[in-house]
Amino acid sequence: MTSLDLTGDVVDLTRTICDIPSVSGDEKALADAVEAALHAYPHLEVLRDGDAVVARTSLGRPARVVIAGHLDTVPIADNLPCVMDGDILRGRGTVDMKAGVAVMLRLAAGLTAPRHDLTFVFYDHEEVAAKLNGLGRLVRNHPEWLAGDFAILGEPSDGTVEGGCQGTIRIKITVPGVAAHAARSWKGSNAIHSAGAVLDVLRAYVPRQPVVDGLRYHEGLNAVKIEGGIAGNVIPDLCTVYVNHRFAPDRDVAGAEAHLREVFAGFEVEVVDAAPGARPGLDQPVAKEFVELVGLPPAPKLGWTDVSRFAALGIPAINFGPGDPLLAHTDGEHVPVPEIRRTLEVLTTWLS
Amino acid sequence: MTSLDLTGDVVDLTRTICDIPSVSGDEKALADAVEAALHAYPHLEVLRDGDAVVARTSLGRPARVVIAGHLDTVPIADNLPCVMDGDILRGRGTVDMKAGVAVMLRLAAGLTAPRHDLTFVFYDHEEVAAKLNGLGRLVRNHPEWLAGDFAILGEPSDGTVEGGCQGTIRIKITVPGVAAHAARSWKGSNAIHSAGAVLDVLRAYVPRQPVVDGLRYHEGLNAVKIEGGIAGNVIPDLCTVYVNHRFAPDRDVAGAEAHLREVFAGFEVEVVDAAPGARPGLDQPVAKEFVELVGLPPAPKLGWTDVSRFAALGIPAINFGPGDPLLAHTDGEHVPVPEIRRTLEVLTTWLS
Numbered sequence: 007m008t009s010l011d012l013t014g015d016v017v018d019l020t021r022t023i024c025d026i027p028s029v030s031g032d033e034k035a036l037a038d039a040v041e042a043a044l045h046a047y048p049h050l051e052v053l054r055d056g057d058a059v060v061a062r063t064s065l066g067r068p069a070r071v072v073i074a075g076h077l078d079t080v081p082i083a084d085n086l087p088c089v090m091d092g093d094i095l096r097g098r099g100t101v102d103m104k105a106g107v108a109v110m111l112r113l114a115a116g117l118t119a120p121r122h123d124l125t126f127v128f129y130d131h132e133e134v135a136a137k138l139n140g141l142g143r144l145v146r147n148h149p150e151w152l153a154g155d156f157a158i159l160g161e162p163s164d165g166t167v168e169g170g171c172q173g174t175i176r177i178k179i180t181v182p183g184v185a186a187h188a189a190r191s192w193k194g195s196n197a198i199h200s201a202g203a204v205l206d207v208l209r210a211y212v213p214r215q216p217v218v219d220g221l222r223y224h225e226g227l228n229a230v231k232i233e234g235g236i237a238g239n240v241i242p243d244l245c246t247v248y249v250n251h252r253f254a255p256d257r258d259v260a261g262a263e264a265h266l267r268e269v270f271a272g273f274e275v276e277v278v279d280a281a282p283g284a285r286p287g288l289d290q291p292v293a294k295e296f297v298e299l300v301g302l303p304p305a306p307k308l309g310w311t312d313v314s315r316f317a318a319l320g321i322p323a324i325n326f327g328p329g330d331p332l333l334a335h336t337d338g339e340h341v342p343v344p345e346i347r348r349t350l351e352v353l354t355t356w357l358s
Numbered sequence: 359m360t361s362l363d364l365t366g367d368v369v370d371l372t373r374t375i376c377d378i379p380s381v382s383g384d385e386k387a388l389a390d391a392v393e394a395a396l397h398a399y400p401h402l403e404v405l406r407d408g409d410a411v412v413a414r415t416s417l418g419r420p421a422r423v424v425i426a427g428h429l430d431t432v433p434i435a436d437n438l439p440c441v442m443d444g445d446i447l448r449g450r451g452t453v454d455m456k457a458g459v460a461v462m463l464r465l466a467a468g469l470t471a472p473r474h475d476l477t478f479v480f481y482d483h484e485e486v487a488a489k490l491n492g493l494g495r496l497v498r499n500h501p502e503w504l505a506g507d508f509a510i511l512g513e514p515s516d517g518t519v520e521g522g523c524q525g526t527i528r529i530k531i532t533v534p535g536v537a538a539h540a541a542r543s544w545k546g547s548n549a550i551h552s553a554g555a556v557l558d559v560l561r562a563y564v565p566r567q568p569v570v571d572g573l574r575y576h577e578g579l580n581a582v583k584i585e586g587g588i589a590g591n592v593i594p595d596l597c598t599v600y601v602n603h604r605f606a607p608d609r610d611v612a613g614a615e616a617h618l619r620e621v622f623a624g625f626e627v628e629v630v631d632a633a634p635g636a637r638p639g640l641d642q643p644v645a646k647e648f649v650e651l652v653g654l655p656p657a658p659k660l661g662w663t664d665v666s667r668f669a670a671l672g673i674p675a676i677n678f679g680p681g682d683p684l685l686a687h688t689d690g691e692h693v694p695v696p697e698i699r700r701t702l703e704v705l706t707t708w709l710s
Contacts, residue, residue: 172541176590188602189524189661191578198581198599199561205554226543229550230594231587238528238582238602238630247550250540250590278590309541 007035010043012115016350017095017343020108024099025087030078030138033057033130037077040111040128049118053151057130058140060151061114063123069292070123071357072154072321073113074141074312075106075161076132083337096340101329105341106160109328109350113357120357122292125154132312136281141312149319156292157316158353162329165345167297168307169221169286169324171314172252175262176230176278179204179270185236185243194241198234201245205229207269208249216254219286221306223254227269248278252308255283255317284314287322299356300326326353359387362395364467368702369447369695372460376451377439382430382490385409385482389429392463392480401470405503409482410492412503413466415475421644422475423709424506424673425465426493426664427458427513428484435689448692453681457693458512461680461702465709472709474644477506484664488633493664501671508644509668510705514681517697519649520659521573521638521676523666524604527614528582528630531556531622537588537595546593550586553597557581559621560601568606571638573658575606579621600630604660607635607669636666639674651708652678678705 008026010019028036037057044052044061053060057077079099088097095105107128114126129140136142144151181201186194213225227249234245249270253262259280267275287293288304297304307313307325316323328345360378362371380388389409396404396413405412409429431451440449447457459480466478481492488494496503533553538546565577579601586597601622605614611632619627639645640656649656659665659677668675680697 174540174591187661188526188578188580188582189604190576191580191604192576196560196580198584199557201584202554202557202561205551205557208548208551209554224542224544226540228540228543228548228593229587230540230590230592232550232553232597233585233587235581235583235585235600238600239526240582241580242582245584248587248590252541252543309539 007042008039010039010111012043012111016108016112016346019111020095020100020105020346021088023108024097024104027082027086028077028079029081030131030134033077037128037130040077043111044114047115050114055144055147056140058144059128060125062125063120065119065123067121067123070125070154072125072127072152072157072316073110074127074129074157074159075103075110076130076140077107077128078130078133080133080335085337093343094340095343096338098339100341101162101339102334103161103327105329105346106162106327109346109353110160112350113353117357122357124357127152141315145315145319152319154321156290157313157321157323159311159313159323159325160327161311161325162327162331162334163325164330165328165348166302167300167304167324167326169219169288169304170255170284171307171309171311172223172254173257173259173262173281173283174310175251175253175259175266175280177249177266178276178278179247179249180274181245181247183241183243183245186241188239188241191241197242197245201232201234201247204247204270204273211269214254216256218254218256219288221286221288221304223306224308225254226252253283255285258282281310282314282318284317284323286324290322293322293324296356300352359394360391362391362463364395364463368460368464368698371463372447372452372457372698373440375460376449376456379434379438380429380431381433382483382486385429389480389482392429395463396466399467402466407496407499408492410496411480412477414477415472417471417475419473419475422477422506424477424479424504424509424668425462426479426481426509426511427455427462428482428492429459429480430482430485432485432687437689445695446692447695448690450691452693453514453691454686455513455679457681457698458514458679461698461705462512464702465705469706469709474709476709479504493667497667497671504671506673508642509665509673509675511663511665511675511677512679513663513677514679514683514686515677516682517680517700518654519652519656519676519678521571521640521656522607522636523659523661523663524575524606525609525611525614525633525635526662527603527605527611527618527632529601529618530628530630531599531601532626533597533599535593535595535597538593540591540593543593549594549597553584553586553599556599556622556625563621566606568608570606570608571640573638573640573656575658576660577606578604605635607637610634633662634666634670636669636675638676642674645674645676648708652704
């Protein structure tokens with residue numbers, strides 16, 4: 007097992023943990039190394055569930071901050087071991103999100119007497135189906151491990167605070183028709199043609215851009231799949247359109263579904279899956295203080311992230327971590343070294 | 359090998375040949391029986407190519423009539439052996455088209471001194487991919503076997519003459535987009551939404567119903583397949599719509615393609631496959647005479663049939679056979695016995 011040095015340089019630590027492969031489902035080696043390293047610090051209580059590791063202080067502080075990050079990565083694309091390229095660290099996991107994990111490990115080891123009590127959550131299975139998500143499993147198995155007053159998810163946020171996240175809901179719209187031989191098409195009713203009315207709605211739709219807790223979100227309503235047709239000589243009796251709606255966190259899942267049922271009134275609509283968004287919570291004093299310290303205007307998080315799992319527990323949560331989120335999952339993912347150092351510095355200052 | 363009695367009752371003969379299974383690709387047993395039975399008649403020259411059998415007279419008549427029918431059927435659906443149900447013969451192949459084949463066999467054996475020289479063509483692989491079609495193979499291998507002045511295809515036509523056939527052309531319309539994460543959809547361009555413009559054209563299209571050689575055809579323009587979408591969280595960069603156009607026989611394939619390129623101007627259009635129609639040719643004296651004898655108003659053939667292969671050889675061709683063409687390929691296919699007898703009677707009268 008690779009031994010991790012939690013007191014040395016955060017960039018070296020990033021590199022070391024990047025070079026322990028941990029594609030989703032294969033996080034054990036890294037989780038073992040993280041757990042063993044944290045056990046060396048008597049100010050931390052270390053807990054484990056599957057390949058999730060939780061470390062926390064119990065200093066009786068009035069507030070508790072939870073800092074969470076996932077250990078897994080998407081599959082390796084011939085981009086390990088890491089390569090240092092000037093001031094850029096390149097390789098699988100660098101930006102999503104082992105630089106963030108390295109910062110968390112350094113904070114956990116170094117902050118023996120933090121201003122707030124701290125809980126560090128390192129979890130598995132973030133890059134795969136939501137039902138496998140390690141943070142979701144902790145919510146089910148040990149919600150008390152996640153208790154806190156404010157949460158930071160260490161996902162890359164380009165050096166600023168990204169508040170909350172938009173929700174997502176996918177619906178399936180079924181458009182019926184009547185099959186007939188294509189040589190006598192007027193004896194049937196073409197379901198694909200009828201689905202044109204669904205596309206009419208999508209083309210005419212103007213998404214909202216509401217301001218929630220001071221941040222402007224940007225919704226979206228898009229067909230993400232369409233399928234129809236039986237054979238080259240048959241009028242299709244069925245066309246299915248899958249639509250994904252991204253909705254701002256001023257609306258919950260029920261509100262988003264009601265909106266879609268209104269938009270697609272008259273069509274057969276079925277909800278395929280949905281996940282709520284999370285309000286940015288930047289009106290909370292602890293959040294305000296943190297945003298001021300970061301010193302950059304906060305941005306809305308448009309994609310869905312695990313902050314919404316904290317929101318569901320009633321804990322305001324933000325995204326804050328090194329690197330450009332748009333590089334996540336790309337073969338060329340990388341993170342600028344100064345951003346790793348700055349993230350560590352901001353958090354250390356805030357929590358000391 | 360079942361021995362066929364070509365001089366007995368045409369309904370018994372229909373039943374006998376229905377009970378020799380001959381699903382496409384498996385026509386040999388029936389082709390062998392047909393060939394052997396025809397060899398017994400010295401007024402016929404019998405030829406064979408694969409599982410196609412051709413029998414013809416050479417009496418030096420000024421005109422030659424070709425009568426063609428296929429030996430194969432679609433797969434058996436627990437509907438053999440045939441069952442006689444009052445005046446209805448039920449079972450696979452009864453209507454499509456062994457009743458027609460039985461009529462042809464009786465004519466071939468019985469008309470030793472016909473008014474016109476006769477060529478009977480029994481062929482294989484009609485119910486499968488066009489490139490396997492036995493009549494198409496004869497056109498390639500032995501076009502001289504098919505020479506004639508007028509052709510009758512014995513496909514079911516509900517007791518009347520169905521003239522010509524409509525052509526068919528399939529095109530693929532490719533609608534591009536720009537992929538993006540669904541959480542930031544405005545950074546992409548949704549190909550499925552853009553395909554709405556293709557469906558607009560289809561929904562607004564008014565098909566022609568032109569009169570050709572006295573018969574009113576009815577065209578059609580239909581999407582037969584649509585597909586698009588990459589993943590539930592990605593704006594699709596491609597949507598493909600397959601469109602089938604059925605066109606009246608006053609237009610050839612090139613004309614139909616030009617029409618589609620005009621209708622879908624601005625879209626990326628690719629021709630997938632096409633087959634020409636066939637003019638009904640009912641202005642020919644020999645056809646007029648036959649229609650008068652049948653005594654019912656002729657109808658346009660809307661589906662594509664092998665008459666177009668004769669048309670391509672410059673031979674006017676019609677469909678005339680017992681039974682309802684809409685029953686073809688159904689598990690409950692059947693043919694009324696009186697129609698078999700009447701078809702034999704009409705053709706015998708005309709050709710004697």
